[in-house]
Each structure stands twice: as C-alpha cells, then as structure tokens.
Amino acid sequence: MQNPQVSIIMGSDSDLPTMQGAIAICQKFEISHEVAIISAHRTPERMVEFAKTAHTRGIKVIIAGAGGAAHLPGMVAALSPLPVIGVPVSTRQLSGVDSLYSIVQMPKGIPVATVAIGNADNAGLLAVQILASHNPDLLQQVITYRQSLAEMVMEKQDKLDELGSEKYLLQM
Structure with missing residues (x-):
C-alpha cells in the first residue's frame, strides 16, 4: 500500500x-x-x-x-x-x-x-x-464505531429481556 x-x-x-x-x-x-x-x-x-x-x-x-x-x-x-x-x-x-x-x-x-x-x-x-x-473525519468514524458497539449491546439486552437467560444461552 x-x-x-x-x-x-x-x-x-x-x-x-x-x-x-x-x-x-x-x-x-x-x-x-x-x-x-x-x-x-x-x-x-x-x-x-x-x-x-x-x-x-x-x-x-x-x-x-x-x-x-x-x-x-x-x-x-x-x-x-x-x-x-x-x-x-x-x-x-x-x-x-x-x-x-x-x-x-x-x-x-x-x-x-x-x-x-x-x-x-x-x-x-x-x-x-x-x-x-x-483528523476530524477519522474521529467521527471512531465515534460512529463506538456508537455501533453500544447499539449492539442494547440489541443483546433486548433479546435477553425477550427470551430470558436460559433460552438466550441456548442460542449462543
């Protein structure tokens, strides 16, 4: 490169x-x-x-x-x-x-x-x-990346709330 x-x-x-x-x-x-x-x-x-x-x-x-x-x-x-x-x-x-x-x-x-x-x-x-x-553009990409990590955790929490821990574990 x-x-x-x-x-x-x-x-x-x-x-x-x-x-x-x-x-x-x-x-x-x-x-x-x-x-x-x-x-x-x-x-x-x-x-x-x-x-x-x-x-x-x-x-x-x-x-x-x-x-x-x-x-x-x-x-x-x-x-x-x-x-x-x-x-x-x-x-x-x-x-x-x-x-x-x-x-x-x-x-x-x-x-x-x-x-x-x-x-x-x-x-x-x-x-x-x-x-x-x-680099402000790259900094914004880092911020967006971090936000995506937070969203991923919240999606997992929603799934855990929906399924309960036992069913959630079976799907892991």
Whole structure:
C-alpha cells in the first residue's frame, strides 16, 4: 500500500493470525498500512533499519506483535520516535503471559502501549484513535464505531429481556 500511516510488524509469520485483527481494523477504517515480518532476533539489522527510518517514510504509528521473549515492540520503541503499540502473542508454553510481561515491562523513558494478549484488534483501534486525534473525519468514524458497539449491546439486552437467560444461552 502506498504511503502507509501504520506499520504492522511481527517477529514471525506464525504471529500473522493474531496480527490479522489489526490489519482488519486498518482496512475497516481505510487507514493505509503496511505489514512486515521483522524478527528482533533473526533479522536484527533489518529491525534497526526499520525502526530508525519508519518516521521518515510517513509512518505515524507502529503496531508490533511478538511472542515468547517478545523483544520486537520494546526494541523498536527504543529506536523509533514513533508511538509503538505492542501485541503480546499467545505461546504454547505460557499462553502469552511471557509475551505480555516482556512487552509491558519497559524502562522509564521508552514507553510501549500494550494491549491484551492476542488482542491485535485493540492495537488497531488504538492506532486509529491516535491518528484520529489530528483528523476530524477519522474521529467521527471512531465515534460512529463506538456508537455501533453500544447499539449492539442494547440489541443483546433486548433479546435477553425477550427470551430470558436460559433460552438466550441456548442460542449462543
């Protein structure tokens, strides 16, 4: 995609199913984005070059997903002046808790916004909100999206009121 505003990166192609949520959100809000596999451990020079130059290419926000040692978000944040949103990817051994701890425990001065384990959708939404802070049209789209979430909850409440809890559960 030309002139991407959001860069969605991950340490391995095995992270792509998780990171697809951020990609889908960017598509939903028509945010130009790029997607790349950049391993902090296996392609460190590529990671350094990416992080140091992303802002010069027009990137505004970086979403970085990683599992296990999960160094990618923190290392990119250490090298880039851009906001970085970390997505802890679930692991077989520790269910992503290791990833979460690796991403969220950043030293003072090098922040990484961190979403819940496996919740790349929220990372995408946070990136959209960051961009919307300087874009009134995008801000209105965020407001409309939030209203649709509220309407969805109220529709579920109406259905629960109509059916009662037992019948509602049977239809879930």
